[in-house]
Amino acid sequence: MGFRTRILGAAAGGGLPQWNCGCGNCRRARAGAIAAQTQSSLAVTANGRDWAILNASPDIRVQLAACPALAPTGPREVPLRAVLVTNGDIDHVAGLLTLREMQPFKLYATAGIHEVIAANPIFAALKSDMVRREAVALEAAFEIVPGLRATLFPVPGKVPLYLEGEVVETRAMGEQTVGVRLDAGGLTAFYVPGCAALTGALAARVEGADLVFFDGTLWTDDEMIRLGLGRKTGGRMGHMAMSGPEGSIAAFAPLRIGRKVFVHMNNTNPVLDPGSPERAEAEAAGWIIGQDGMEITP
Amino acid sequence: MGFRTRILGAAAGGGLPQWNCGCGNCRRARAGAIAAQTQSSLAVTANGRDWAILNASPDIRVQLAACPALAPTGPREVPLRAVLVTNGDIDHVAGLLTLREMQPFKLYATAGIHEVIAANPIFAALKSDMVRREAVALEAAFEIVPGLRATLFPVPGKVPLYLEGEVVETRAMGEQTVGVRLDAGGLTAFYVPGCAALTGALAARVEGADLVFFDGTLWTDDEMIRLGLGRKTGGRMGHMAMSGPEGSIAAFAPLRIGRKVFVHMNNTNPVLDPGSPERAEAEAAGWIIGQDGMEITP
Numbered sequence: 001m002g003f004r005t006r007i008l009g010a011a012a013g014g015g016l017p018q019w020n021c022g023c024g025n026c027r028r029a030r031a032g033a034i035a036a037q038t039q040s041s042l043a044v045t046a047n048g049r050d051w052a053i054l055n056a057s058p059d060i061r062v063q064l065a066a067c068p069a070l071a072p073t074g075p076r077e078v079p080l081r082a083v084l085v086t087n088g089d090i091d092h093v094a095g096l097l098t099l100r101e102m103q104p105f106k107l108y109a110t111a112g113i114h115e116v117i118a119a120n121p122i123f124a125a126l127k128s129d130m131v132r133r134e135a136v137a138l139e140a141a142f143e144i145v146p147g148l149r150a151t152l153f154p155v156p157g158k159v160p161l162y163l164e165g166e167v168v169e170t171r172a173m174g175e176q177t178v179g180v181r182l183d184a185g186g187l188t189a190f191y192v193p194g195c196a197a198l199t200g201a202l203a204a205r206v207e208g209a210d211l212v213f214f215d216g217t218l219w220t221d222d223e224m225i226r227l228g229l230g231r232k233t234g235g236r237m238g239h240m241a242m243s244g245p246e247g248s249i250a251a252f253a254p255l256r257i258g259r260k261v262f263v264h265m266n267n268t269n270p271v272l273d274p275g276s277p278e279r280a281e282a283e284a285a286g287w288i289i290g291q292d293g294m295e296i297t298p
Numbered sequence: 299m300g301f302r303t304r305i306l307g308a309a310a311g312g313g314l315p316q317w318n319c320g321c322g323n324c325r326r327a328r329a330g331a332i333a334a335q336t337q338s339s340l341a342v343t344a345n346g347r348d349w350a351i352l353n354a355s356p357d358i359r360v361q362l363a364a365c366p367a368l369a370p371t372g373p374r375e376v377p378l379r380a381v382l383v384t385n386g387d388i389d390h391v392a393g394l395l396t397l398r399e400m401q402p403f404k405l406y407a408t409a410g411i412h413e414v415i416a417a418n419p420i421f422a423a424l425k426s427d428m429v430r431r432e433a434v435a436l437e438a439a440f441e442i443v444p445g446l447r448a449t450l451f452p453v454p455g456k457v458p459l460y461l462e463g464e465v466v467e468t469r470a471m472g473e474q475t476v477g478v479r480l481d482a483g484g485l486t487a488f489y490v491p492g493c494a495a496l497t498g499a500l501a502a503r504v505e506g507a508d509l510v511f512f513d514g515t516l517w518t519d520d521e522m523i524r525l526g527l528g529r530k531t532g533g534r535m536g537h538m539a540m541s542g543p544e545g546s547i548a549a550f551a552p553l554r555i556g557r558k559v560f561v562h563m564n565n566t567n568p569v570l571d572p573g574s575p576e577r578a579e580a581e582a583a584g585w586i587i588g589q590d591g592m593e594i595t596p
Contacts, residue, residue, distance in 0.1 A: 014399055015359055017363055018399060019358070019359055019362045019363070019376070019396060019397065019399065020370055020374060020376045020378075020397075020399050020401045021370060021373070021374065021399070022370035022371070022372050022373045022374065022375065023373060026370070030363065030369060036363070058356065058359065058392075058395060058396055059359065059360070060317070061313055061317055061356065061357065062357070062360055064317045065315055065317070065328065065334070071328060072318055072319060072320035072324070073320070074320050075319070075320045075321060075525070075526055075527060076318060076319065076320065076527060077320065078317070078318045080318075090395050090398065090420065090423055093420075094356075094392065094395045094396075094420075097356060097388050097392045098317060098356055098392075099317065099318075100388060100460075101312055101316060101317070101318050101319070102528070103318045119418075119419050120417075120418040120419060120420045121417050121418060121460060121461065122388065122391075122392075122418050122420070122458075122460055123460075124460040124461075125388055125459065125460040160420075161423065162419060162420055162421075162422040162423040163419065163422075227373070228373055229373060229374060230400070
């Protein structure tokens with residue numbers, strides 16, 4: 001007995017199509033030529049009855065409506081027991097506002113991320129007598145849902161964009177950006193939707209895992225700039241690219257991992273187009289390109 | 299030359315289906331037996347090129363993806379020029395977080411509502427050099443998009459749920475809950491998605507309008523309580539019901555209005571089911587039940 005995972009949303013912030021984007025992928029998604037993808041979220045369960053959601057995306061309402069396993073089982077009964085957020089980015093916390101309907105669950109995050117959320121009065125919509133906010137220490141395993149243990153650990157990253165000051169540390173290690181280790185029935189998975197670099201320590205941590213979901217934001221570090229859609233590199237945004245000698249595909253190549261799945265793809269990433277050579281290259285390197293609704297069991 | 303309106307979302311907060319709701323309407327919507335509806339928002343234009351959105355719902359990404367008239371016209375060009383919010387409720391402001399992608403537009407609201415938004419650091423995602431926040435005085439007309447004038451006016455209502463204290467004034471008149479009058483080419487429309495009572499002054503204001511969109515949250519004041527889904531009346535939530543001697547259908551009956559459209563329907567409202575006797579009753583009284591994607595021109 002292990003656990004089940006379901007990708008609720010495979011895209012990065014903005015989704016595919018992104019509301020204001022006329023790039024090739026967004027135009028093809030609007031035309032129905034490639035599959036639309038909602039924003040970054042993963043659902044997990046060990047027993048099939050009690051679910052946790054890792055990251056609450058702005059698209060959570062449509063994501064849940066498309067997921068029969070998470071549909072209400074009574075007038076106000078749902079299988080959702082816990083929500084965990086891995087950073088304070090809008091694509092990972094805005095969906096909490098949708099979960100406001102007087103429904104009890106536990107909200108797990110580091111103390112640092114809880115502070116970011118609590119600084120906003122609007123999140124009082126999650127009433128304290130309904131939603132218990134649990135501060136989780138780094139490296140301390142806890143049972144997120146029955147039969148499934150979770151452990152948070154720091155990964156190189158940065159504060160949310162809306163909190164950036166004049167100087168931004170893009171590879172900070174601390175409570176602002178974390179990954180999640182999941183353990184059940186002797187199987188191990190990792191969920192790391194945002195990561196600026198695969199450090200040696202991080203590589204050693206994931207080595208031997210049965211399943212890894214990893215940051216697939218960009219194909220190349222300067223993708224947004226070359227397309228004329230932004231002024232920032234992936235590194236500046238706190239994300240390592242997939243391709244190139246410094247990329248995640250190269251970094252993971254020597255590691256023994258059961259299955260490797262890219263998630264959190266930006267709308268500009270060519271791998272979102274099933275016909276692209278980049279998609280073929282990533283798949284040839286042993287990666288699965290995550291898709292909305294995909295269920296992957298380690 | 300008048301103007302065009304498009305209902306982006308016809309449902310109240312939570313939408314249809316609501317994520318945690320197993321009521322009859324939500325079950326039927328999940329099964330595809332009745333149409334799903336997204337949350338409260340109206341798009342308006344006078345020239346067909348420059349659009350304003352009245353209320354930014356959490357569903358705005360899927361709403362815009364379903365609306366060709368608002369699709370990007372270039373890599374980062376969109377026809378959206380302005381967003382106006384009529385209160386600080388989550389179903390009306392959370393979508394602002396989705397509009398964060400470095401896109402210029404004007405954000406119109408009363409000073410009181412701007413204060414509610416600005417108290418949340420997360421809305422700094424709308425960068426001040428991109429999104430100009432314009433405080434609009436009550437009763438002062440302004441050009442919201444070329445050729446279309448808008449005027450805000452107070453309607454009986456309350457502060458957002460997440461700001462409620464121990465004592466709540468549910469029919470307060472001020473800057474926290476407003477309606478919008480729209481004027482173009484000699485035609486007049488009103489948009490009032492939340493309203494606790496049709497006062498004499500409000501009735502006199504809308505008298506003779508070509509088009510009115512009005513608060514259709516509940517069919518009966520005790521609807522949530524009777525269904526076992528809540529402890530609050532419509533009145534307590536700041537919404538007048540459709541039916542009964544105190545309801546909006548009765549209140550509007552003596553008024554001369556070109557077209558009357560209910561919007562902001564809660565998922566429990568029986569009019570959302572096209573086969574319901576309540577729907578027939580509302581339509582017999584001259585009301586249109588708003589639906590996602592419906593375009594209505596005064």
